[in-house]
Amino acid sequence: MDMYQNINQLARSLHQESVDIRRTMHMYPETGWFEMRTSAIIAKRLTELGYEVLTGRQVCREDTRMGVPSPEELEAHYQQLPEQGTPMEYVTEDMREGFTGVIGILRCGDGPVAALRFDIDALPMTENATQDHRPFREGFASRNPGCMHACGHDSHIAMGLGTARVLSEIREHLHGTVKLVFQPAEEGARGAKGIAASGHMDDVDFFAATHIAPDDTIDDGDITPGTYGSLATAKLDVEFHGKAAHAGGFPEKGCDALQAAAHAAIALAGIPRHSGGMSRVNVGTLRGGSGRNVVPDYAFMQVEVRGETTEINQYMTERACAICEAAAAMTGCTASVSIVGEAPSQVSDLAFVERIRDMIQTHLPQYRVSTEYNSRNWGSEDIGFLMNRVQAHGGQAVYMRTMTSMPSAQHTTEFDLDEKALDKGISVFASIIYNILGES
């Protein structure tokens, strides 16, 4: 039998296992740098499958991590792990300090190095709790309040571990090295930079990653082998400091940090569009003030900007910084802006895109390849750090889409996905590796 069909059958035979993995991840979602249980389960599974496993400080270089939670928050999270079915023997001291993420390596003799990346973190949202929402109805909705796998990274983990199993089962047919990178803190664009800085991409010849995507809007296939133009991005934390005063007694003595933040929020939305390409700006959160009758002396905003090119992103970042400082001055306050996440723009290698397209059309004809097989992409992804590093030394990289139906868009509290996508992802990923390492 054709090895690709063999891979496909293996993937389908893992369906229930993949669903179980996805759902246990969905039930206990962990946001960036908190993925302790997630990392422990991945490390355990990769170990069982015979992979060489890197964790903790081996994965992410310490000085390049961005947006790391406070030690208190990390510790509080750690304390709840035992009651959530965590294999505590795999939770290292590093993980407890927020060094999450796992890399599994399968060495299969000489040959090229092929790497895949799966992101593993959740979002700070509270999952919908109505009967309309399948995860709630079927009992696998998030147990972690304020935290939800609303972007589908739970399915990425399941695809990654399924792919790991398929590859371990066909390892004697592979010639070269497989690296499976389970990246933390993709949301907020905080995790990839440190993995790139650790050099894990420096020997990679072929690098692929995927993200699930809705099957009804952008693409017309089951798989888009490559995408063009993820947006460069910067994540800004902005603090406004003012002066409190009794709002009834002496309003003229206050310097209102909340008014300053509101001025900034509105002006940020109005940064002029750039003629050079797409731009974006979002004031995602704002917290300000201490009490109703006190002139607010503090406000905090989480902002992100994006640009189709690094230059446009830079333009947006500079305008945003200037606005925050000016807005603070409007009410006699001061502002401080910190960059807590960033990602460059990125472009898939067309040769690798076409190789994957041809492979799917030839060997996995049950999956339709998108007509626009190198389609536009207006999200942001810190995978650019990894792709750029691979491409910098001559390797090839692609960022793909795996389509699935969704009852509600990603990043909404009603998000869910069709778990048949898990089999498809495993099939395609394992086939890509076999295509590179198996046919020489």
Place this chain on the structure above:
Amino acid sequence: MDMYQNINQLARSLHQESVDIRRTMHMYPETGWFEMRTSAIIAKRLTELGYEVLTGRQVCREDTRMGVPSPEELEAHYQQLPEQGTPMEYVTEDMREGFTGVIGILRCGDGPVAALRFDIDALPMTENATQDHRPFREGFASRNPGCMHACGHDSHIAMGLGTARVLSEIREHLHGTVKLVFQPAEEGARGAKGIAASGHMDDVDFFAATHIAPDDTIDDGDITPGTYGSLATAKLDVEFHGKAAHAGGFPEKGCDALQAAAHAAIALAGIPRHSGGMSRVNVGTLRGGSGRNVVPDYAFMQVEVRGETTEINQYMTERACAICEAAAAMTGCTASVSIVGEAPSQVSDLAFVERIRDMIQTHLPQYRVSTEYNSRNWGSEDIGFLMNRVQAHGGQAVYMRTMTSMPSAQHTTEFDLDEKALDKGISVFASIIYNILGES
């Protein structure tokens, strides 16, 4: 010896006891409707002093309470009481449900009814934790994070209990009834309405209350026997509901509740001034958005408006509501506004003000009466509900100021006071009662 000087000596002899009460209150501050420990300590003390004691639903009529915390929050607070030195035998089931506040009654035969009011709640602020700040330096700073006696109600409690003791010691010289009202939830103007609605003021002939005030700005005395014109106020909670969307992928699909709130915050500050008198508006807190890369679908604001008259306050309230709804429509959102606190304006009875002035000048010459002994007052106080109720049936009411030095203004995190003010408050309050009930 003159009875007034006797009262004064008693007050001074209680200095250390008063300081101790103030400091234990300062260490465990409780915001409105959470004053369980506070109420228990007051109830215990009044009972020991021989007062008839009302608590729980006896104090505040249930349907008129505003801005009550959720059952979960109340219960969580209740759980921490034992470890904070609370006399748990005085914590009733009502208190556990947020029915805080205590009324102590001392019946001394026939005669008029004279009532005093002391407010007991703290503010949602985190106390300064540096060596510059005496409460921190001397070890009696707040142990309840995010909660602080920053308005001086801790000193009011100490004055109230000291006055209770002095009056109990001179009770054979009194003819009539004393009511000491320890009111919850004055901050946010939420507690007095229910006490008034319960009818506790309906037999009161003379009613006095005081607030500490800085000795260096408004007044030039130690005591201001009366004030003119506390501002009427309304406290508004505003919710903005929008539609989330991925900020990078589909910004056009979102309806940004945080932008709506920011527009509202800025427009609220700009409500036109009123030619009829003082007005105020403060957006005290704003919380919006769920994540940096999600178009915010929710925002929440705590707002207050004030007016020198009830009409001006009504004007401010109406403009504020219209602004919130319009601001929501700016970004395709909806707004809902709830009134969670309110107070009318109030005016002290000049006859009673002058009676107190004369009494102090004659019998307590060690205290200077403010030149402007019925001075302007631009704070708000829900005591208006109590004063208006007393005045409605022909009683007389005053709202006074007790001056003290403060290293930092009220409602700031560095607030502290000179504890000598405690003796002064006790002296004056007990003397007022004696002046009414003792000399007939």
Place this chain on the structure above:
Amino acid sequence: MDMYQNINQLARSLHQESVDIRRTMHMYPETGWFEMRTSAIIAKRLTELGYEVLTGRQVCREDTRMGVPSPEELEAHYQQLPEQGTPMEYVTEDMREGFTGVIGILRCGDGPVAALRFDIDALPMTENATQDHRPFREGFASRNPGCMHACGHDSHIAMGLGTARVLSEIREHLHGTVKLVFQPAEEGARGAKGIAASGHMDDVDFFAATHIAPDDTIDDGDITPGTYGSLATAKLDVEFHGKAAHAGGFPEKGCDALQAAAHAAIALAGIPRHSGGMSRVNVGTLRGGSGRNVVPDYAFMQVEVRGETTEINQYMTERACAICEAAAAMTGCTASVSIVGEAPSQVSDLAFVERIRDMIQTHLPQYRVSTEYNSRNWGSEDIGFLMNRVQAHGGQAVYMRTMTSMPSAQHTTEFDLDEKALDKGISVFASIIYNILGES
């Protein structure tokens, strides 16, 4: 016959003449520093009545004029004078350059100096042109587009010239000197400063001025002999300079001065209220941008702030300046702020107020004196410059109100007044002078 009743009858006999003067002024209104026709008619009339007449640079010191129009605008206005029934022989070269305003002096031997002031300028508004509006219906609406006597200074001129006539008729009964000051550019608080600087007040013992006011709101009399607390004010012209760009082609290259001005306008409205007293702020006009598809590189705002005290006005001015600069920085622009008008706060001398009250109650009983005869006043008036100058050397000054019914408020396009007020004003003003100069 009592001289006061004689004065009163004289005033009433002048009714038609006064109405005619008011209406010709109403038909040809002139805004500040443009009052050439107005000044010429006044100068002509005063000359005919035997007054010594000062005009041009004799009235206002050149270097203290504020907000003077451009030479081109002045000249354009001058050119239209002949066709508007102007006595051109009284239009001096000074007037043509914008040195408007007239002072008439009547010397009646030894005695005190008593001065009256009448302001003469109109507002830049377009008068209502519907049949509902009496001036339009009766044919005496403004013929000068964009210009209207909407504050009633036309009636002040008529009162001034009527008073001049009455005084000239009773001059043998007067002992001392009368000064009638017809002041230009009161709107915008631009004219009085220069008259004060010229020293015309330095020998004045008694100084009175009046403004018509609505009879249904503030006061309950026909005359308020004095007012308390006109607001101090500053008039600010603000220019925003940015950078133009094609709005479709290169929006990112622009620095949008109009957005900056809009940010400023909104933030100015939100300057925190002052606990020390009344404050005001108004962005009266905004002009920005050159074309629909060009990023605006220029915007201009006319702003005014006010305060119950000079300190509060100073606070408002400082906040306003800071806001304009910060708002400019929001969009990469610059702002420049010029102070083009100002007035101090002012207070009437109570002794003079009571003298006028007593005189009216005794001698002109047909007129009711307001109960609150020294009432609050939240307008602004540069008369403060004149009053303060009189008071500085020991003279007494009052600012009064003459009540009349109005179908629509002052400063609206439907404003009109009851011309019976003219007789009343003449009676009262002439009586004040007689009271001072006639009864010694």
Place this chain on the structure above:
Amino acid sequence: MDMYQNINQLARSLHQESVDIRRTMHMYPETGWFEMRTSAIIAKRLTELGYEVLTGRQVCREDTRMGVPSPEELEAHYQQLPEQGTPMEYVTEDMREGFTGVIGILRCGDGPVAALRFDIDALPMTENATQDHRPFREGFASRNPGCMHACGHDSHIAMGLGTARVLSEIREHLHGTVKLVFQPAEEGARGAKGIAASGHMDDVDFFAATHIAPDDTIDDGDITPGTYGSLATAKLDVEFHGKAAHAGGFPEKGCDALQAAAHAAIALAGIPRHSGGMSRVNVGTLRGGSGRNVVPDYAFMQVEVRGETTEINQYMTERACAICEAAAAMTGCTASVSIVGEAPSQVSDLAFVERIRDMIQTHLPQYRVSTEYNSRNWGSEDIGFLMNRVQAHGGQAVYMRTMTSMPSAQHTTEFDLDEKALDKGISVFASIIYNILGES
């Protein structure tokens, strides 16, 4: 000799004549619907060259004109024509009413219909008047204050009349019909709709238009034969109506239309970007308020939105309308929005683009064709109405760029161009016509 080289030589021989035409147009610029002098000169010239000439209501269908000035403005402009060297015998009554624009038709027997379009209107900007600016230095700067050919339509007119002359000289070599459309009111996207509605495009087989463009930024050639994706656009006039009040006396009685407009201006800038493609928004002008001390009761804004597709433009338009209405409600005002200009998006026919590219490369090798010969274009042009109409019945249409150096960008007050571009434009346009009509 090759006919193309012949055309090229003719074009060069006309250089001085073309410069003269461009400069007389530059000196007397006329904005949309005011192009009376411009149209008269064009009509005269086309008549002299033997063209059949359409003017007035023959050109633009009356009911489809947008953004037409008032009769008073048109008449005032008409009055100044004689003193500006206008051939008054060519100024028709229609032109006086704002029916500007001219179509010249050259009938050369059977064959296809080929049309060219030249836009003729100026911008409402005041031209730079410093020695640095060549038109000022050399004496041909605008004599019409507030009006300037800052987009280069003066050069388009010169190209059009030069092309008209060349074609008339080679008319015996042409087989078919030439239509030269001199379109009014392109700025603001107001003129093309009416020409399309008049049916002038309904028999056109080939249609070309051009715009000058800077030679240093977008393109690398002398000519771009076609462009992709002019933005669809809508031009909105927005009126805000409020309620005036004296800003000092009764600010609470006003409804501030200027504040409403400022809120709208800022919110419009913040309309969320669209993931489907480019969007734009510009508040080009704002005029509000009548006087410094009057709460503004009126404000007027000129706004434009754009979108890469008609759908995106529709999204922007709908959001803009909603914002204006909500902003008005913020201050108790009302808003009315009128659409005064619009243009659809448009795409050049690739076959025609390539035909022109090949023609230039073969026959006019002195001109470089842009590498990206069908390049992106983020301006807006109402030529889409004409192109879409041609394409609707199977004709082919292109929108091209003619590059020239510019000392300052289009739509700036320092704009100028290199007049060598005139020869190039005439060569290329005449060659296109010859390519279509001459070689059959």
